[in-house]
Amino acid sequence: MKIHHIGYLVKEIDKAIEEFKKLGFIITIEKCFDGNYIADFAFLQKDGYCVELICPVNDKSPIYGLMKKHKNSPYHICYEVDNIEQTINDLIKQGYLLFKEIFSVSVLNNKRFSFLMNSHIGMIELTEKKDI
Ligand code: NI
Numbered sequence: 868m869k870i871h872h873i874g875y876l877v878k879e880i881d882k883a884i885e886e887f888k889k890l891g892f893i894i895t896i897e898k899c900f901d902g903n904y905i906a907d908f909a910f911l912q913k914d915g916y917c918v919e920l921i922c923p924v925n926d927k928s929p930i931y932g933l934m935k936k937h938k939n940s941p942y943h944i945c946y947e948v949d950n951i952e953q954t955i956n957d958l959i960k961q962g963y964l965l966f967k968e969i970f971s972v973s974v975l976n977n978k979r980f981s982f983l984m985n986s987h988i989g990m991i992e993l994t995e996k997k998d999i
Pocket of ligand 1: 872873874919943945992
């Protein structure tokens with residue numbers, strides 16, 4: 868498993884992008900809207916680190932509660948894997964709970980993702996290897 872990105876909740880995505888740019892990040896995927904999450908997101912990169920910014924646009928977003936709780940902060944690490952189904956099964960055997968079934972993101976070339984929970988390290992995300 869290779870680290871793919873760090874997911875970062877933000878309250879105002881345009882302002883967050885500007886601040887990350889001042890820190891030397893470059894935008895790799897411009898701000899776009901995801902209908903499933905009812906949230907804007909964007910990807911930035913610096914020194915080989917990829918940060919995914921996520922900003923719920925209203926209180927109907929399934930991650931609105933998370934943002935209220937965490938404010939502006941990183942909240943998951945996403946790992947890229949060769950076989951997402953197999954890795955989910957392996958992690959469940961190790962005690963992880965499936966938090967969100969596999970879903971695909973159309974604006975990311977239908978790349979598939981899933982979330983799992985662990986009682987000691989919280990939420991992790993998996994994604995399959997795929998060019999976006
Ligand atoms: Ni993510």
